[in-house]
Amino acid sequence: MSDSWKPTDDAQVLEAVAWASAEEVPLEIVGQGSKRSFGRPLQCERDLDLSGLSGITLYEPGELVLSAKAGTALSEIRAALEDARQELAFEPPDLAPFFGRPAGAGTLGGTIAANLSGPRRINAGAARDHFLGFQAVSGRGERFKSGGRVMKNVTGYDLPKLLAGSFGTLAVMTDVTVKVLPAPEKQRTVLLFGLDDAAAVAALSAALGSPHEVSGAAHLPAAVAAGSSVDFVAGAGTAVTAIRLEGHGPSVEARCAALREALAAGGPAAAAQEELHSQRSRTLWREIAELAPFVVRPELAVWRISVAPSEGPKVAATLADLPEMLHYFDWGGGLLWLGTAAGGTAEEVRVRGAVATVGGHATLLRAPARVRLAVPVFQPLDAARAALSRRVKEGFDPRRILNPGRMVPEL
Structure with a gap:
């Protein structure tokens, strides 16, 4: 010692x-x-x-x-x-x-x-x-x-x-x-339900490209949403796409209404919508930021993968067969949080290979000490x-x- x-x-x-x-x-x-x-x-x-x-x-x-x-x-x-x-x-x-x-x-x-x-x-x-x-x-x-x-x-x-x-x-x-x-004086979160990863990232990109000043853009697949604070809204087995707006009260209300109207105008994002206000919204984003889905799964190794938002769903699909794979997206799809059974070298080769095909980098944020000694933790x-x-x-x-x-x- x-x-x-x-x-x-x-x-x-x-x-x-x-x-x-x-x-x-x-x-x-x-x-x-x-x-x-x-x-x-x-x-x-x-x-x-x-x-x-x-x-x-x-x-x-x-x-x-x-x-x-x-x-x-x-x-x-x-x-x-x-x-x-x-x-x-x-x-x-x-x-x-x-x-x-x-x-x-x-x-x-x-x-x-x-x-x-x-x-x-x-x-x-x-x-x-x-x-x-x-x-x-x-x-x-x-x-x-x-x-x-x-x-x-x-x-x-x-x-x-x-x-x-x-x-x-x-x-x-x-x-x-x-x-x-x-x-910010107020915050609201627009929720879209039932989108797959690709459709969700497309909706997030549309929201981020809008004039509505989005300050949070995340997607929780059904397996992650089921254990989150929005489960009571979404219902079991439903994916949740979350878009946050913040600022002065009247501005947030107006921007939120305009964003919902724009998202409902067509395409996959015309899915069912809901809103979270104040404390419920803050709770959701705290869970997203502090990796709550992985806090309750301490046995999983967790990777932080940064890629272009459009490539995030492709990387997740490529790695979907990893043992016990669990994932969600933040930063409009540009940040992929991925958990899997701590497999060591073979897993690291798979993750880095998937990232290399689209460009980006991956960090092994959590794993047993033996794994972190055996494989590069940060992007080589x-x-x-x-x-x-x-x-x-x-x-x-x-x-x-x-x-x-x-x-x-x-x-």
């Missing part, structure tokens, strides 16, 4: 990383541990526990900016934002239950490090698009910072974009600054990108002490 350090300020983080760099001791960077099994398993001599770096350090609602220590729980940040009727527009999901941890265990630093975004990414952007700046310690044992409190405060390299999605392999973030936005890089990644790692962490091997074995 590895020893654990729990610094309570930036100076202690700097001291710990500088010592580890000098002694070439690998460190596993941990917030509250909610995503510890996301990525390749690590075997580090010591843990660097950042949960002691907690608390909001700056919040200016009028300036739409918030700074917090990297170990600050997302639940604390959400509570502060709700009091001011604001939010993190990229809708970060709480994946702790999905990974078998208590709800609410995620941190701001971990969310940014994994670049986690929810259904609203289709119109609000990803986590990295709301990441303004940070303070951090590199694997060289050097303190540095980048960015600031406004979106255009970037000179030289845009390091926030680089660290978002780096999974702690480049630097230990100690303080994070993000953009916040006003929370071509030679040019792999060489670039090695040079970046060399610049930030030449002795490979920060989460070594979390993304690929050699880094």
